[in-house]
Amino acid sequence: MHPTDSPAPTLxxxxxxxxxxxxxxxxxxxxxxxxxxxxxxxxEADLLDGQRTDPEAVREIVADPSxxxxxxxxxxxxxxxxxxxxxxxxxxFGMFAVRPGLQGGGxxxxxxxxxxxxxxxxxxxxxxxxxxxxxxxxLIAWYERRGYRRTGRTSxxxxxxxxxxxxxxxxxxxxxLVKELAAPGVSPA
Numbered sequence: 351m352h353p354t355d356s357p358a359p360t361l362x363x364x365x366x367x368x369x370x371x372x373x374x375x376x377x378x379x380x381x382x383x384x385x386x387x388x389x390x391x392x393x394e395a396d397l398l399d400g401q402r403t404d405p406e407a408v409r410e411i412v413a414d415p416s417x418x419x420x421x422x423x424x425x426x427x428x429x430x431x432x433x434x435x436x437x438x439x440x441x442x443f444g445m446f447a448v449r450p451g452l453q454g455g456g457x458x459x460x461x462x463x464x465x466x467x468x469x470x471x472x473x474x475x476x477x478x479x480x481x482x483x484x485x486x487x488x489l490i491a492w493y494e495r496r497g498y499r500r501t502g503r504t505s506x507x508x509x510x511x512x513x514x515x516x517x518x519x520x521x522x523x524x525x526x527l528v529k530e531l532a533a534p535g536v537s538p539a
Contacts (some may be wrong), residue, residue, distance in 0.1 A: 354382045361457070363464050366419035366431065373428045374421065378403050381447035398486075402515060403445065411445065419445070420468060422461050430461045434469055440470035440477040462496060466531055476531045481524035482503065490527065498527040 382402040417435035433445035446459045507522035
């Protein structure tokens with residue numbers, strides 16, 4: 351390393367607490383809604399207006415004993431997060447957000463890898479589930495490159511419930527994606 355080069359900041363993962371709620375709401379909103387989200391590639395701004403989450407919803411996730419809200423920090427700043435929920439034989443992955451200006455540099459991949467490791471080690475599950483808006487082809491392709499498979503199983507978008515946003519299209523629905531995880535203590539091939 352050249353003397354003027356500085357090492358890349360270390361990514362630190364931890365479980366969110368009630369003190370993190372406002373920062374997490376801002377992060378999730380910035381990654382998915384409004385003009386700020388357009389700096390990244392995960393924006394839903396062309397599909398939905400309004401909020402992606404609110405403080406009450408994030409507080410509920412943080413307090414839920416069946417799940418965790420995992421956050422990633424760099425130099426003390428929250429740069430990414432994801433929700434993990436233990437659902438018996440599998441875990442659910444949701445509320446995945448990466449700060450828009452940091453997308454495309456491997457941060458999302460690192461968070462997803464840590465989430466998969468966490469659910470295997472903590473809950474012993476061997477399968478991860480998530481739902482993605484089915485018209486988000488580029489995002490679904492990103493998950494497929496990481497081992498998730500489309501199931502064709504869909505569920506309706508909650509039209510009329512503005513807690514999840516205000517749809518700009520009439521054809522929104524969620525598709526279930528699933529990934530088989532290696533058993534705890536077994537490295538994936």
